[in-house]
Amino acid sequence: MRCLAHRFLNLVTKIPLFALSDQKFFPLNKSFHEITVYCGPKCIRPTFECRHNPPPSPHQSQFCNTCRCGPAATPLDRQIPCHKGLTAARQINTVAGLLDMLEEPDVTTQLSDTVALLGDLIAFPTVSELSNLDMIAYLAHLLEQSGAQVDIYHDDIGHKANLFATIGPQKDGGIVLSGHSDVVPVAEQDWSSPPFEMIEHDGRLYGRGTCDMKGFIAAAVSMAPYFNQIVRDRPVHFAFTYDEEVGCFGARALVESLREKGITPGVAIIGEPTSMRIIEGHKGCYEYTTRFSGLAGHGSSPDRGVNAVEYAVRYVTRLLSLKEELRKRSPESSRFAPPWSTINTGSLIGGVAHNVIASHAQVEWEMRPVQASDAEFVKHDLHSFCEEELLPAMRAICPDAEIATEVIGEVEGLEPADSNEARNIVMELTGSNSADVVPFGTEAGIFQSFGMSAVVCGPGSIEQAHKPDEYVSIDQLQQCLDMLGRLGRKLAA
16 A cells, blocks of 8 residues: 555646745745645645746755745745645645645545545455454554554453544544455355455445445545644544444444543444435444243153243243234334344244254343333343243252353444434534434444444445455545545644
8 A cells, every 4th residue: 555644746836926034925026936845744835936946855954046035035944735636737826825825625636545445455464354454554554654552452361452543632432433354255146256366446445345335444544644644633533343243242342442541532433334424313223132941851740841842832922912012102202124123033933843842942032222221121131031930830840940041242333322422423524414324333432422422434335344345446445545634633732
């Protein structure tokens, strides 16, 4: 990847009839001057050059012998980020106009770097069952080169890791740009090209993870050099997590790591694919597997055994009853479709033969609450049902009978809030005046529960996520870069 900090850009534009001497304007006699904006690892200041006697180096403070308009004679000897793809031959008549032009958040030059970096990230096959350590190390290296302070937090067995990096002042209330590093499997999917080799075709970038959600990660990291030069008001954080696709375990571990270190950001922008729409709410996603252990026996003597399948059926019946109760608890202001919390029974497995009392069974089920209180209502009801009705009946025959529920994942919903700084900021950055809700889940609710305001907004469409020939359009990446460029300008105060 060609890092923006290592590019060398030149812009030549004409300034008619004016030069500078001792920070004052004076007219020139039918001559004009050129300004060349240099950009490199160390050079981030504009330098005036006069056609009468241009200085040989952009860093030398020589004066033109005719009009004395060299860099040392101007008030521009200060650090101004210039790697912003300014349009050549753009006309300006005053130095104030020049400064306005230089400060406009034009980030078109980051697009090629974003595309190149995205290709690198797609080549890391970070399916949830595999390690993400190589990709995290690569991102950490790029961010450190860009001036970020980087921390890596490993999971308990050292197989995976979260990354948290900071650019800007070391203080609370920063803005988090968040993305997950893992992707869903490609097994048994019919791809037109190798899924871990990014292919560009007709303005689209194909590959596993292009939209969900390495496209956002690539855009955010490509903007890091720009952020490092311009961000002064409040910190920008980069949060890249593991295992979002299998239960958001990485995000939950990350907020605990931040809590332990006393880091308290104020805003989280989660770059899941929303076609750059602003999402201020989504339902939670709670997934469980409930297992029943009974007592096997011959089917001709049912009273001598504990049929785990039958008790599992009674449990599912209770789920169906709760499913109807949740309709009545729907908030009047709910904007979700459907507006109530839902329960789904995914599978019921058990038994070995027609004539054998089933000793084991399991139910896989989920609920998607629109409000946290609905989840607590369901869990409390099921706990009471098992402890007061099912288990006493099972243990009357087999004292060792058991019902155990494994939490596969409990991901908090993102609850819409009247006061939401994250929503307001992204509206300002994108120019949008509306925010929506969606049925799919993200890590946003975890950040919200940590005390941050949160929104979801990122390039690509959820319609392409998890499917063969997943893609993100280049136009969507450019829109994302535009948003991030404006964020840098906003934090430059």
